[in-house]
Amino acid sequence: MSIAQAIKELKNELPSTVKLVAVSKFHPSELIREAYDAGQRIFGESRPQELYKKTGELPSDIEWHFIGHLQTNKLKFVLPYVSLIHSVDSKRLLYEISRYAGSHNLSVRVLLEVHIATEQTKQGFSKEELFELLDEISRQTLPGVKICGLMGMASFVDDKVQIRGEFETLASLFSQIKEKYGDSLAYFTELSMGMSEDYPVAVECGSTMVRIGTRIFGARTY
């Protein structure tokens, strides 16, 4: 299937309330251009230098999202160019983003990444860490940062029941947080969950943003 065809099918399939992030990591700019010409405007990248390079090669009305693990010494390749960071996975990173944004006069939209999978390798806050952090930031102002929601990745398994359970856990955290901190989190609206293999389940569980790579661009060659 062509890239254009895959995008068209996904757009038809996804409810209008769910945003499609085309995950273009490891794929060349020519393929991103094909997706762009098919009408896609939101792209997700996971490596700072790769993102930085592509922003220079592609149209300026692309909305870039950063979805990978972000090291604090790479902020300059990412923060000025993205409209959303999905993968804030530590308190230290959040505070460094705030510091950078404050000193560069930026307003950075971020999602907090939650560890919902059984695999230890995946990043993200535990539920306890998440509430501890939200308690802390609700007592102060965090300049330069807008906390816009949560992101999570389900376990890499075939068991759809397990995957559904993990997405439901994340969706329930999302509503608990809105209820408890709604007054201090004015921008908290996005729930980023669902990838090529599990996005239909994620959408059923309340996802507002799916991150899809392989289904659009084919397999990645590393």
Ligand SMILES: *Cc1c(COP(=O)(O)O)cnc(C)c1O
């Ligand atoms: C690579 C990646 C995706 C896309 O995965 P596919 O299975 O190719 O759709 C989504 N989210 C994150 C965080 C990723 O790193």
